[in-house]
Amino acid sequence: MIKGLYEAHLPVTNLQVSIEFYQKLGLKLYKHTSKVAFFWISEGESWLGLWEGAEASIPYHVSLRHIAFQVDLEDIKQAKAWLEERGINVRATFGLEPKEPIVIPNQAHAMIYFDDPDGNHLEFITRLPQEIDRSDKLYLSEFENLYLSKK
Structure with missing residues (x-):
């Protein structure tokens, strides 16, 4: 059934700074609003969502x-x-x-x-x-x- 990971999401404090960073990694910006951006990792197969908000200040935990x-x-x-x-x-x-x-x-x-x-x-x-x-x-x-x- 499972073929791979389709999506993952991360919290960010400044969406524009994060957009620029992930573009440096070669990810293609799919669409964004003022608080959310989606990047294709592999177009049509997997993407990454970035969400601007206070959650980004929560201490790191690997999971x-x-x-x-x-x-x-x-x-x-x-x-x-x-x-x-x-x-x-x-x-x-x-x-x-x-x-x-x-x-x-x-x-x-x-x-x-x-x-x-x-x-x-x-x-x-x-x-x-x-x-x-x-x-x-x-x-x-x-x-x-x-x-x-x-x-």
């Missing part, structure tokens, strides 16, 4: 203020530079500096994290071809060396 955008493996390798070219800082996570994407080997995902102007936690994520039975976190280049050495 309420986190969106992960699916990207290809080759794109995630370039994601840090791509974001920084647009003035968007990548942030440390899992105790690792954001020098390249981070991998959780036993989940086979590579990810890179950044925040929008309201502190909503955003992520680029890609599925990797194989899980490795390790629960620690490591950099993508380290994972590739492990994975390629097992082939």
Whole structure:
């Protein structure tokens, strides 16, 4: 039945600032009013709603203020530079500096994290071809060396 995620919504304090930020990420503005904007993530397939209001000042909690955008493996390798070219800082996570994407080997995902102007936690994520039975976190280049050495 379920094929993917169609929509997600985030609170923002300044809709115009947020519109500009999400356009930098390459999302296409679909429509907006004075307090709500909708962006296509994949046109006709998935979108993001931004809602201006006091809710944006509620402290962050991952279950309420986190969106992960699916990207290809080759794109995630370039994601840090791509974001920084647009003035968007990548942030440390899992105790690792954001020098390249981070991998959780036993989940086979590579990810890179950044925040929008309201502190909503955003992520680029890609599925990797194989899980490795390790629960620690490591950099993508380290994972590739492990994975390629097992082939």
